[in-house]
Amino acid sequence: MSFREENVCPNCFSKEIVFNLPPEGLKCGCCNWKGFSLKIIRKKIDYREKEKICHDCGTNEGDIHYRGCDMERCPFCGGQLISCSCCYKQLGYEYNWNKEYCGLPEEIYKNGLSEKDQNIWESILVKKGRIPYILFPNICAMCGVLWPIMFHSKKWKEITYPYFHNDMLCQSCFTILENNKNYKNKKANFCDYCGILNPITDSELKESIVNYIEPLKRERLICNDCCQHIFNRINEFMEI
Numbered sequence: 713m714s715f716r717e718e719n720v721c722p723n724c725f726s727k728e729i730v731f732n733l734p735p736e737g738l739k740c741g742c743c744n745w746k747g748f749s750l751k752i753i754r755k756k757i758d759y760r761e762k763e764k765i766c767h768d769c770g771t772n773e774g775d776i777h778y779r780g781c782d783m784e785r786c787p788f789c790g791g792q793l794i795s796c797s798c799c800y801k802q803l804g805y806e807y808n809w810n811k812e813y814c815g816l817p818e819e820i821y822k823n824g825l826s827e828k829d830q831n832i833w834e835s836i837l838v839k840k841g842r843i844p845y846i847l848f849p850n851i852c853a854m855c856g857v858l859w860p861i862m863f864h865s866k867k868w869k870e871i872t873y874p875y876f877h878n879d880m881l882c883q884s885c886f887t888i889l890e891n892n893k894n895y896k897n898k899k900a901n902f903c904d905y906c907g908i909l910n911p912i913t914d915s916e917l918k919e920s921i922v923n924y925i926e927p928l929k930r931e932r933l934i935c936n937d938c939c940q941h942i943f944n945r946i947n948e949f950m951e952i
């Protein structure tokens with residue numbers, strides 16, 4: 713079982729918080745508490761069973777995004793599919809930021825791909841395999857809690873080791889580091905999908921789904937149960 717963090721009213725634990733009352737502050741919609749700092753609680757969550765729907769195109773987890781969705785990843789570079797330049801390169805055009813019209817024919821630079829090129833690009837994409845929607849949660853790199861509440865600290869870089877700088881930490885883990893200079897500043901070993909610590913993993917199982925994971929996240933550790941779950945979700949929508 714995994715846990716996620718939530719901000720709630722410190723008085724009645726309700727989530728109905730109203731922001732930005734004058735003068736700046738918070739108010740609880742349930743008990744009328746007013747103040748500035750919320751309580752962080754941890755709730756059990758079955759992340760695999762949580763409903764996940766792309767907030768841009770409404771597609772279900774495991775399915776392909778509607779074409780044009782800004783959340784779809786490019787299977788070639790891992791960037792945002794609607795804005796990367798792979799279509800030009802895959803169609804054999806030169807693409808170079810330093811050149812006039814980025815090295816493209818003026819017509820394409822100004823009006824986009826022709827219908828014919830667009831159709832070829834679509835079939836190149838299908839052949840390569842479009843990347844379905846799979847939602848990896850934010851995870852505290854030390855304790856594995858999902859969706860840690862974000863916070864700001866000017867001491868972030870001073871307190872944490874460099875390998876944490878691109879990660880997230882929950883406030884309690886950050887406080888531990890802040891208060892214990894000698895604390896082992898160590899990343900936990902967890903499933904990047906459900907957050908469980910020291911997961912059991914099997915490389916063959918991972919191999920069965922790796923091509924459906926966005927390229928920049930393929931190295932992530934995924935536990936066997938989550939591999940199986942992702943495999944089943946994808947299998948509902950396409951033939952593997």
Ligand SMILES: [Zn+2]
Nearest residue numbers: 721724740743
């Ligand atoms: Zn309240």
Ligand SMILES: [Zn+2]
Nearest residue numbers: 766769777781
């Ligand atoms: Zn989408």
Ligand SMILES: [Zn+2]
Nearest residue numbers: 786789796798
């Ligand atoms: Zn790309």
Ligand SMILES: [Zn+2]
Nearest residue numbers: 852855882885
């Ligand atoms: Zn933590």
Ligand SMILES: [Zn+2]
Nearest residue numbers: 903906935938
């Ligand atoms: Zn997992």
